[in-house]
Amino acid sequence: MNKELEHKFVTELENNQNIVHKICTLYTNDRHAHKDLFQEITIQLWKAYPKFRGDSKFSTWMYRVALNTAITLYRKSKKRVKTQDYDSVIYKIKADDYDETEEQQLKLLYNAVKQLGDIDKALIFLYLEDKDYTEIAETLGITEVNARVKMNRIKNKLRTILNP
Amino acid sequence: MDELELLKKDWQKKEEHLPRLSFDEIYKMIWKKSSSIVKWIFYISIIEFVLWATLNLISYNQESFQLEKAWHIYEISTVLNVIYYFVLIYFIYKFYQNYKQITVTDSSSKLMKSILKVKRTVTQYVWFNIGIFTISFLLLLYGSLKYGEESEKILSAAAKSGNETLFWVMFAVICLVIIGLILILIWLFYRLIYGILLKRLRENYRELKKLEV
Numbered sequence: 001m002n003k004e005l006e007h008k009f010v011t012e013l014e015n016n017q018n019i020v021h022k023i024c025t026l027y028t029n030d031r032h033a034h035k036d037l038f039q040e041i042t043i044q045l046w047k048a049y050p051k052f053r054g055d056s057k058f059s060t061w062m063y064r065v066a067l068n069t070a071i072t073l074y075r076k077s078k079k080r081v082k083t084q085d086y087d088s089v090i091y092k093i094k095a096d097d098y099d100e101t102e103e104q105q106l107k108l109l110y111n112a113v114k115q116l117g118d119i120d121k122a123l124i125f126l127y128l129e130d131k132d133y134t135e136i137a138e139t140l141g142i143t144e145v146n147a148r149v150k151m152n153r154i155k156n157k158l159r160t161i162l163n164p
Numbered sequence: 165m166d167e168l169e170l171l172k173k174d175w176q177k178k179e180e181h182l183p184r185l186s187f188d189e190i191y192k193m194i195w196k197k198s199s200s201i202v203k204w205i206f207y208i209s210i211i212e213f214v215l216w217a218t219l220n221l222i223s224y225n226q227e228s229f230q231l232e233k234a235w236h237i238y239e240i241s242t243v244l245n246v247i248y249y250f251v252l253i254y255f256i257y258k259f260y261q262n263y264k265q266i267t268v269t270d271s272s273s274k275l276m277k278s279i280l281k282v283k284r285t286v287t288q289y290v291w292f293n294i295g296i297f298t299i300s301f302l303l304l305l306y307g308s309l310k311y312g313e314e315s316e317k318i319l320s321a322a323a324k325s326g327n328e329t330l331f332w333v334m335f336a337v338i339c340l341v342i343i344g345l346i347l348i349l350i351w352l353f354y355r356l357i358y359g360i361l362l363k364r365l366r367e368n369y370r371e372l373k374k375l376e377v
Contacts (some may be wrong), residue, residue: 010191011364017190021182022175038185039193062259065268068275073268074199075361102170102339109171118364119371122272128175141273146375158167162321 005144009049012058019059019129020066026114026121027070042067061128064139071118100113105162120154127151202266202279209259209286213252220248223300235307241300248296253323255289276369283358289352294350296345305339 020041021138022096024034045065113124119140126136136148190232224245232238268275309315322331 006194008190010194010209012185013190014185014187017185022178025182034183034364035360039196040198040200042193043196044268047198050210051269061269066269068270069200070267071204071272072365074202074278075199075201075364091270093230105167106170106174113171117371118172118368119272128172130172132174141271141275142372144376146245150375155168158324162167164360 005049008083009046013045013062016059016062018064023066023070023125026067027074027118037074038069040074041066044069044073053102055138060135063131067122067125067139096130108162109158110124112158116154116157117163120150120157124154189350199363201361205283205286206263208357208361209263210301212286212290213256213259218291219295220293220361221244231372232307235304235311237307241259241303244296244299251292254291256287273369273372276365276372279365280362280369283362287354287358289355290350294347296316301343302339336369 020038021034023041024037028034028037045062052058066108113121116124122140123136126139131139133144133147133151136151137144140147142150229238232241259282261284264277266275266278266282270278308316322328322335325331
């Protein structure tokens with residue numbers, strides 16, 4: 001691998017790293033695991049990079065590799081001890097910007113999302129990232145209709161968690 | 165307001181609170197070693213191939229060669245051996261083909277399917293080995309009973325026991341129990357390795373498959 005390719009790849013990833021961080025936040029529980037997953041995703045992206053033709057956007061290509069790493073290739077997420085909750089850390093910082101009820105509701109929502117299974121999380125993630133159902137379906141390898149049905153089920157599940 | 169819309173709005177705002185890695189930090193990461201499940205399966209598979217082939221090889225030495233000659237099972241044993249190496253080559257080829265098909269840029273469902281396919285090839289290879297060992301075991305048993313030094317003792321013991329049929333039935337049962345126990349042990353061992361490694365993948369794959377119905 002030549003220097004130019006390395007440089008190009010790292011720059012692209014540096015610019016788009018938020019996508020990977022968001023996935024890590026969803027799929028891990030502490031900083032250490034977060035970094036570990038980020039590293040594995042980076043390795044997988046780098047290994048696949050020579051085959052990236054540039055006919056789609058770097059970020060679009062990244063979603064797929066990163067999600068696949070998180071739900072399929074990454075092995076260690078359950079082993080990590082839950083030392084501190086990532087979201088609660090973020091919420092401590094952000095608490096002032098929110099009014100009480102909305103903040104409460106969001107906190108509940110994030111907790112609920114974290115309790116979902118790997119596949120449900122992937123669907124929610126792509127939805128929150130504003131991907132359409134065609135792309136969600138293609139990424140996961142299911143039909144568009146089924147992606148919609150599944151998404152509705154997840155919405156209902158979240159609703160029952162919020163309003164028991 | 166729709167709960168998810170609320171979440172989506174907040175999700176987009178969240179960016180500024182995410183950690184940020186520098187160019188150098190990311191650059192260092194690309195040279196780190198992967199610890200992905202695919203890598204684990206690859207190493208375990210290589211160990212399987214080497215282990216079983218070695219077991220097969222060391223069971224053929226000068227001594228066993230002489231014994232097979234004496235027991236008149238040499239020819240059939242050689243045929244079995246030739247078959248073994250042809251099938252071994254086939255399995256290595258198939259493993260390599262399946263392994264190459266694992267692509268991280270595929271859809272999640274397809275990626276999981278390819279990983280499970282590689283694992284299935286290795287499982288088939290293990291069962292094939294167990295089959296060969298069972299046949300060899302039975303062959304040796306047959307040879308030793310018919311031509312072995314101890315055979316006369318066993319045969320006369322059978323005659324002396326009064327009920328010859330019962331003796332042979334007991335004999336067969338004992339053999340089957342031994343083979344059965346070995347198989348169960350091997351099966352448990354594999355359940356353990358692959359169970360730990362592939363549990364989550366299988367669950368996720370099942371979940372995606374369920375959606376296709």
